[in-house]
Amino acid sequence: MKVLTNILRNSYIEQYPINQFFSFDIITYLTVHQFEKGEFIFKERSHPEYLYYMVEGKAKLYVTHKNGKVSLIDFITSPCFMGEMELLDSVRVSKGIQAVTKTICLAIPILQFRKRLLTDVIFLRELCMLLSDKEMKVTAKYTQNQVYPLENRLAAFILLSSDQGFYKEKHTEICEFLGVSYRHLLYTFAAFCEAGILVKHNRGYLIQNKDKLLTLSEEIL
Amino acid sequence: MKVLTNILRNSYIEQYPINQFFSFDIITYLTVHQFEKGEFIFKERSHPEYLYYMVEGKAKLYVTHKNGKVSLIDFITSPCFMGEMELLDSVRVSKGIQAVTKTICLAIPILQFRKRLLTDVIFLRELCMLLSDKEMKVTAKYTQNQVYPLENRLAAFILLSSDQGFYKEKHTEICEFLGVSYRHLLYTFAAFCEAGILVKHNRGYLIQNKDKLLTLSEEIL
DNA sequence: TATAAAATATGAGATATCTCACATTATTGT
DNA sequence: ACAATAATGTGAGATATCTCATATTTTATA
Structure with missing residues (x-):
């Protein structure tokens, strides 16, 4: 520092x-x-x-x-x-x-x-609002984690975090964020590629079928 | 009302x-x-x-x-x-x-x-404290949910919610609280009985081996 | 630039957990 | 007291997810 x-x-x-x-x-x-x-x-x-x-x-x-x-x-x-x-x-x-x-x-x-x-x-008022927002967000994430399979949550996350149709987050971080094992995250990416939803490109993935991702993520909310 | x-x-x-x-x-x-x-x-x-x-x-x-x-x-x-x-x-x-x-x-x-x-x-100050406590609690619960199998979390929950060695919560509620299916919750209770940790009694369970429950729950924190 | 550390990748086998179907009690409202 | 509703209990089969071992590639660092 x-x-x-x-x-x-x-x-x-x-x-x-x-x-x-x-x-x-x-x-x-x-x-x-x-x-x-x-x-x-x-x-x-x-x-x-x-x-x-x-x-x-x-x-x-x-x-x-x-x-x-x-x-x-x-x-x-x-x-x-x-x-x-x-x-x-x-x-x-x-x-x-x-x-x-x-x-x-x-x-x-x-x-x-x-x-x-x-x-x-x-x-204090600002802090109340921030704390309340944060709790909202965290609660939503975790309740979804335990109710939906990774397929849906990952679809939503890809849409959220991709930039101009390109996803390039670090798997090691994202598996901890989504609460699954590294192995399982990779399986799901492989499945998305297999299904023609994503295409691996360099250090990331290109979104090939955004509609399918939307459909998958809409099952959540 | x-x-x-x-x-x-x-x-x-x-x-x-x-x-x-x-x-x-x-x-x-x-x-x-x-x-x-x-x-x-x-x-x-x-x-x-x-x-x-x-x-x-x-x-x-x-x-x-x-x-x-x-x-x-x-x-x-x-x-x-x-x-x-x-x-x-x-x-x-x-x-x-x-x-x-x-x-x-x-x-x-x-x-x-x-x-x-x-x-x-x-x-506002009270509210900040309450919100912050609540978030702490909820976050702890959910991160544990995704990192430990039901066996450990249930052990901790039984210890927390039992009264004088007797557990009598409603399965239908607790499975939603612990984020697992009703079926799986029942399997785990059956396993605890099988292992001599609990004994079914009327509408509830008697704690037979508190040490084992403690051991299981201590794996969490 | 060589070496260590981190990130990526994949297979094989295990297990934690889920779905669904169905039967049996309790509990509750009328 | 009886019917409706909620809660309990169990089997069988499926699947979502995990562990571990191991190899490769990328990135960071001395």
Whole structure:
């Protein structure tokens, strides 16, 4: 992690308005932290020192189970807060957050600002909304996971994450996100290719039959 | 649903202090609603009129999927708020909530109080904490669901929900809660009996070997 | 640029879990 | 008290998904 200073710091702070989330001017107290791809933003079971507002980048929120398996709970994309739960309850330990790409965060020191934030109507209201959205999203994902086979969920995920008809996520990540084994994910991709829905191309897949993907994903909702 | 009046209303309001969640005296504006076992507190996809504070009873929070399967997201036990998400975002539709036992709720009309609640620091702070706890709990449950076989999760659930060594939940509910088919749940109960861990007794099961249950559930966390 | 580490890929065999059909109790409303 | 409804229980066969072993390719790093 690198703390950005001067011009660089200021440019990020100017570029991304964060004051809207607070009833006071927090800008002077902010530092700007930069995480490299693969770096851990919060180590699992740690006590974060900062409330982060991610302004650029993408990260994985995950938990490691006793048996060694990893559940990728969510992909966090900017803009987004991280560490709110730990701000609210200092006893609580963090889940793991790892940067997937280079990530820039505005950093608010928790110790120094906890009291002020927990009495800030604007901040608390925003936080309620964000927490509520997040729960909605996570609940939807997990209830679907246990009710629909991978075929349907993968179809939906491909549509969601592909860019101009091209899918190129990392299998190792996506199997943890979708809650299945690597092997099974690969089987399902193979089946999609077999069915003429996808065509493997370099490090990714071209969508050949979008309608079929839509049909499969519409079985979910 | 029955609206309780006079003595009955007042006795519930006195018995369960709700003012602690608000920075103003809300008591005069409260009505008290009583739901019978099996009654729907929120219909799925409806727009709740009230923010409820459940003070007595137990309810199921669930969602019905397109394919007809039901996910029982959580058992809600008093004391607990219901309808907070819909208070925060009026566009959002409710999940289903059904009373499992007779349930008493203090009712706050959303339309009338939304504005006031969304500027109430005490309320918002409490809500943040509750939302954050709830998400924690739900996430833990679902990530475990997808990483451990039923054997382990059921062992943990039996320990959690049994009373003095006796388990007597309804299979039809629990299979939806644990995210497995009724059939599979029964297989696993049969296996536990076979292994001498449980003994079927009337409408329930007696725990015969608590250590084994502990061992099985400890594999989770 | 060589080497280690991560990601991709695939086969074979196992198992956790599901569907459906059907019979038997409980429970509940009238 | 009786019919309707919900809950329980079980078999047989299917399938969605997992484990493990192993090989190859790509990417990262000293």
